Amino acid sequence: MNIKYDLSTLGHEHAAEEAYKVRLQKTNDTLAVQAKRVCCLGAPALLLATALSGCAHAPPRADTAAYEAYQQQNDPIEPTNRFFYAVNDKIDRYAFKPVAQGYVAITTQGVRNHVGYFITNIGEPARMVNFMFEGKSRDAGTSLVRFVVNSTIGIGGIFDPATALGYQEQDTDFGMTLAEWGVAEGPYLYLPVFGPSGARDVWNIPVEFYATPMELAPESAALNDFGWAQTGLHLINTRAEYIQPIDQIRATALDPYATFRSLYRQSRASELQQINQRNVLTQPDWVWPAH
């Protein structure tokens, strides 16, 4: 049996094989990214659909006080929300909390603070964009300065020198942007894994996914891994800070679900109020000097 090798085509086959490998790698990356996108974009729609399957029974209108309280509570799918709360509670007790406790055992408060600064810094561009959409240009400028200063002098965001320079962190997100545009908070939602949210705030999840500096960088496996690692670290670091307060609420509240709902609603309303109260002049003092 004669086997003839055509040297001229061998190189092409090799090149084709390499190209196939690259394509395969890219396909894998794309699949991973697509999976994340489906999760993030599909989550709100899926949850809204699922939520409709379990609705609370409204009291009769004749019972005015009860009916008003029901309307004010604005939790029409409470049975479904309570189900997801119970699911999250189990996941947390057996997975997140033990991991967070282990994380606390091997890190110091200082390390956790720096991880917190790092995570906050990654979120600054998204805050800047949201502040711009909200028409809060001074706040957007603060976020920009914070990101530039902390990413450079603060060594990639591990330190927070911007605060010492007078640029303190100011929080916002897409839910706040929608609120500024006049969108009401809507019914309360308790999401699997993500926790307390609402019909307005749920849209923050897909937006936060896209509004990171990593989305601007060319796609690569290393960047994907970094993204997952950063998300995991974010979850664990944040959960580690909540160990004590969450334990406390579980131990002292008669109805932890209602307590978390109340805390979430109040803290969101307060955050919106703070953004509006801080509505400083949107142009520098030197443009229109005070008379």
Place this chain on the structure above:
Amino acid sequence: MYFRRFILGAVAAAPLLAAMAGAAQAQTVAPDAARAFIQQSGQQLVSIVNSSATQAQKADQLRDLVNRIVAVDQVGDYVLGRYLNALTPQQHQQFQTLFHQLLSYNITYQIKAYQGISFTVNGAAQQGNDMVVDTTITSPGKQPADVGWAVDEIDGSPKIVDVIVAGTSLRITTRNDYAGVITDHGGQVSALLDAMQGQITRIANAQ
């Protein structure tokens, strides 16, 4: 990060979690008087938790202090909200007793969280009918938390009626917590009393 600050502040203010509520017939306190009251109360609290007494002794001292500086009865009635009228006099009495007991347990639960804290009193400003005194509470290894204390004049002396952490009122949180129990049991107020009793029994068994 905002929520983190809020939750850290909530921990700092936790011993009074179950107690914070407003009083209907309260008088507004002058800003300086409210600041002086919070300064004095805070110093007493810090000296108790940082003393060398046993945990049990500290718990007793804290209970006495809280009964002196917090309008616990008025707080209880606020927390009941619209359900206050649904209670019989006996049930109301039972509720107040349970409410005082739960507050005591919550204080005991939180003593360790208070170890090593210090605080500074900042400004005071009127919000609604209350005079709210702003403080910064510092705990070892944690970021400072801003906590507001709503003060009203009850029976001629200033009393704390609410704790506000990053704009979040603990009296409203507790009211919603209790209302959650009642609505979850078809509007039965007796379910709240059962839940409070159950909680007390559970904590007593655990100790």
